[in-house]
Amino acid sequence: MHAECSRGLGSALVGLAAMVIAASAAVAADPIRIGSFLSVTGGASFLGDPELKTLEMYIDKVNAGGGVLGRTLELVHYDVGDDVTKARTAVKRLITNDKVDLIIGGSSTGTTMAVVPLVEKEEIPFISLAAAVVIIDPVKKWVFKVAHTDRMACGAVFRDMKKRGLNDIALLSGTDAFGQSMRTQCLDLAGSLGIRVLGDETFGPKDTDMTPQLTKLRSVAGVKAFFIAGFGQGPAIANKNYRQLGMTLPLYQSHGVASKSFIELAGESAEGVRLPAAALLVAEKLRANDPQKPVVTAYKTAYESKFGPVSTFGGHSHDALLIAVDAIKRAGGVDKPKLRDAIEKTSGFVGTAGIVRMSAADHMGLDASAFRMLEIRNGDWVVIE
């Protein structure tokens, strides 16, 4: 039945295009094969677990709605843990054995970067779910990404500081990969936004007390605000220590702690803290006319009705899949060069991470508006306009 539909469509077109469509119609019953490699187990399972669940859920959804171009989507997935070698093997298998049409995956920057050379060599469209800016800068022909970069989070925080006249700040960052990426990007960006970082200290991700670092930073003259950039419980401990030391300067945290568990861990000390976060986190609190509101609310409802609290990471695979589906439709099939071009021309796609406008020079397509500044008041988020 599907084949007949596309054959009918094909006959309506003329010339070369008609021949191409007719040719693809012959195999139209074949599913479109989406390859995926995620960190579902291991240390990064908090990324891969919601990503896989979302991917499966939305592929079922697309198929229930009749598939794409009359073809169903089929997921071929390999769990690679934190292991870059496994990631490379998985992608090799996806390309040579499973013959997938495109690849979505790479929960972490490490597993993503490990497969980039392979993807470039084999010329297959690849949408990464990881965050670091190195994935798309410099631009790689076949590689795209959907997640925010750390640099954008720094920008959001610095612009908010600037607005409040807090130009001189102290930075406390984690020594883990996330904290160090934030530190590098923020220090790099600070000058151009007119922010001076007067104090710069770090903490170990498993440290239980950051009082010494904060005491040291407190003694730096001229500091008007504090910025803690880290992931996990470390920033929450630092936040508590900050209040315990009686420090009252405005305090910022990063998107690394943009989840309810941070408020739980930091308790009362979180009051008044500002941080950047994706729209998904505050879906209900967005203004009614916010273009992202329907998208993030729909995803949040769908995910939470099935699995429990939503995370931005699952949102990334939602965005990646729908960008791919949109591009397959525009490309009229899964011819790899055409699909790649179609992904690159994605413009105005509204995802959970923001509004995506890709180009040949920008394989992510998100701008600063993707991050919302939040303030924690009475144990809940308030969106700062």
Next chain:
Amino acid sequence: MGVEFLQFLLSGLTVGATYALVGLGFWIIHTACGVINFAQGEFVMLGGMATAAFLGLGMPLPVAIMLALAVAVVAGLLLERLAVEPTRNGSVVTLIIITIGASIFFRGLVQVVLDKDFHPLPAFSGEEPILIGGAAVMPQSLWVVGATAAVVLGLWLFFEHSLHGKAVRAAAANLLAARLCGIRVRFVLLLSFGMSALLGAIAGVLIAPISATYYEVGIMLGLKGFCAAMLGGLRSGWGPVVGGLVLGVVEAMGAGYLASAYKDAVAFVIILLVLMFMPRGLLGRGARSERV
């Protein structure tokens, strides 16, 4: 300057006290059977995580803590009975590897049975800092330091003045002679695992309000506790205590006066130097050769 120094010192002593508690757990088992129990950090985790779980069931904090300590002790006893006891005549290396396996097992079990999230515990006596000479101290820190002091006193009384304690020391000194004197060596082993699990769990419960607890919290604390034990030496119970406090203070001073990035490096360099020049630890006088 003075206030800063005081702040670093007080922070260091708090953290150091938890290292000391974990280190004492290493010492007890090492005393009883000459093995370093690498599952010690997991007892810390069990104490915190079980308390959080019982709190989640709606129990009051003291009840939750008591039950959690019981859970950890049972885990310690089971470890001894099911994994260590059957291979008691194996080499020390075998036993150490068993304890590493047990630690992975405990982490996996908690991850599956409970969850992978961070859990904060409420502070025992509020979160209002106490100012000492301008430096802020949390009431919870006083609990940590106080409990460590109480544990040290309790252990000293046990080992020096109770029959069971003396039995443990006797078994450690000479297994065969102890057995000939009618000491039940198997009981001594069981006792030491139970006690060290209890100590670890106490540390876990005390530190959870400060640092939050989760299924992997024991890895780093276990390592730091091990460092404390090595630094102070395992010849006497004072070794881990002194080692823990020194380690905590050095870390705090390192983070405060040097770059915080080198905080752990400073601590490890000191440990290396101590082990190089005083292989038995700071308090490791004595010539008796031991198997480690």
